[in-house]
Amino acid sequence: MAHASSHGSAGPAAPRTTFFLVMILVSALLATLAGLWLLWPSAGDVPDRVPNRAEGTSFVDVTIAGPADPATGSIPVELADGGTSRMQSPGPSVPLTEGDRITAVDISQVAQPGVDPLVFMDFQRELPIALLAVVYALVVLLVARWRGLAAMAGLGIAFVVLLGFTMPALLAGQDAFGVALVTSSLIMFVTLYLAHGLSARTSTALLGTLVGLALTAGIAAWASGAAQITGGTDEASAFLPSSAPAADLRGIALCGIVLAGLGVLNDVTITQASAVWELRAVAPAATRAELFTSAMRIGRDHIASTVYTIAFAYVGAALPLLMIVWLVDQSPLTALTSGEIAEEVVRTLVGSIGLVLAIPVTTAIATLTVPGPTTDLVGNAGLEPSSDPELMAPVSEAWAAQARASEA
Template sequence: MGTRRRANFLLSAILVPLGVITLLGMILLWPGSDASGIQVADPLATAPGTSMDVGTVQRVVLEDCPSSQPTVDAGGEAQQCLVAHTQPDAGGSLVPVELNPEIARSGQVEAGDSIRYLNLDGVISGAGAPYIFVDFVRTLPVAALAVLYAVVVVSVARWRGLRAIIGLVGALIVLAQFMLPGLVEGKPPLLVGLVGSVVIMFGVLYFAHGFSARTSTALLGTIFGLAITALLAAWATDTANLTGVGSDSSSALINAAPEVSLSGIILCGLIISGLGVLNDVTITQSSAVWELYELAPGTSTRRLFAGAMRIGRDHIASTVYTIAFAYAGAALPLLILVSLQDSSLVSTLTSGELVEEVVRTLVGSIGLVLAIPVTTLIAVLVVKAVGARAVHHPPAGHAADEPTPAVLAAEESVHTHAGGVPADPLPSRRELRGQRER
């Protein structure tokens, strides 16, 4: 009991000051200026006399483009294009919404779709007044997918899944209320990213997994991984000259808020991007150590660490693939475009279009890989001090449940060396005879 108290006291002695320092940093870095004076052009804003309307597509046909009517009136020939005859949500007769060539080639506009279109009827009068397609209205399908996601998570993970979803909402609030306004105001991006990420991890881990030595161990490993990721991100952003310029969103942001540092935003993004995967590997590794120890409480510290690291190495391999493929999937159109260019692989990967994704993958992977042995070591030391939960014994007259394949594999992982030799061999006949004599 005294060892358990000392272990919990040591964890508290480390995490409580870290939490206090993080909260103080959040208070000092909290954005104080009003950003309402910063104006960014609304992509859906319209000129005087025009409006952005919403309607439901009734049919899509290939016919004369409505925008070609002035050409026809001048004696020219009308062009053919796809037109979506749409029923406005505000009421009235069908309007011919002209589809741009990119959307027309995709073939995604179908009857029943809800679309947003630009109404130029107040600017161009006559039969040729065009209605131009702008975007789909995706509120219903996205909301349905979000509800399905919540139902699946809660159904499988139950109360812990519900707490995880609530924690995710809290994390988004920290991102929206602290980190984004802080970056716009020009606060130090390294401190904003690190402080905001640690606050998120404190809240998410303890809220979703509860207050326990296991959770505290995962939190320590996560903070270590965040620190490594932040340092590497700061070095890589400067050394690799990640400027962040070149995209339309970057140009619009720098014009609206000149005090914003695009390279600082990239630095903060490198820290945030690894949060989810880092949290995943640390909590999983901490749980693995606890479960292995409960299966074999007599395992030595060295063997428990070795067995848990065998699990960690498998996790490292799969997680590295996860990060790389996640970023590759997000940048797939850009990858295809760059692959069509006549350039070498090294030049392609280090080009301005792809280098940010490459650096993000490498920085995040290094942080999570180093976090696994640190988390494992902390978890082994803590679990040996705190001890395992009491083992449940079935009532008299009832057979114990058969161990599952996962339990058998875990037991084998603990009791077996990497070469397949049992770590705790059976006692010899001489040892048994000596034990009987004693």
């Protein structure tokens, strides 16, 4: 006999499974907090912050009032109090037009007579960036509502961790491998539970994320050494050793490789954990092996799209550098294995390997954590587990077998 019913939640995990999951995660959290305590830098080890302007100078906000003088390059500007002054031209690489709002450095107290008293510092971007941030927050709140608000709160806490612990610890010369693991683990504990709630499903995704982080960190440690990633291929390499002598450029590069894939890794583990729970909800009679097979069909599609995401995120961020490399007459292999390009290639490959490995790991953990196969008292032979026959093939076979058994 068959009847139709709707499938809701897959239900809670078994008590014994929940106990083991909680014990593993509590142990991981305690290890993370212990690492945080051990690696927390003392105030004396953190280098002093470097002044952002020379003594005797000050910052002023000005507005470009007209074109530059063709003979001297001097640019007329309007001061915030309504007065006028002159600014030295920053050159053709910084195009300025009338009405642009600029932050300039006032060097009138230290400049030679006859020299324009203002020097270009940067554009004022506070207003457009603030508007973008407000629009972003509104869109997230309108679409995701309270969960979106929780996710943004988690993002804010993540930046607090980065600014309050990670950067001072790296500048103080603390072990970069440990700093990377502690930072990543702490951020994931906070952001996952804030955004997705305290549940077995979230805990499964968190455990899969932690395993993926450990794998990523291990591969990154090997790859950065084997590929001779020195961290000395950009402007920071010339500034950090003099301002923070204890900072290890190689270690900072390693930490950056681990942190780079954090967001994408979180994305795939949450997706896989949710997929297993939803599959169980629509197919309560499917075995764990059948759930794993069906969930991995989803995972394979996610792997393909995520690999593209990581690669194109780098291409977009490093487009000017890639264009310079393209202009140089050299083979593609030489370009990809030299300098800053090699560092980014290693970062992309390590992050991709880590997230690909995290998908089957998370799927396996989820299939072991989700409630086991069940049937109701009168059978479920008349129910359709899914409209996607390829995705649900193993589950559909289980339903068909159950239907034949109930008819017999």
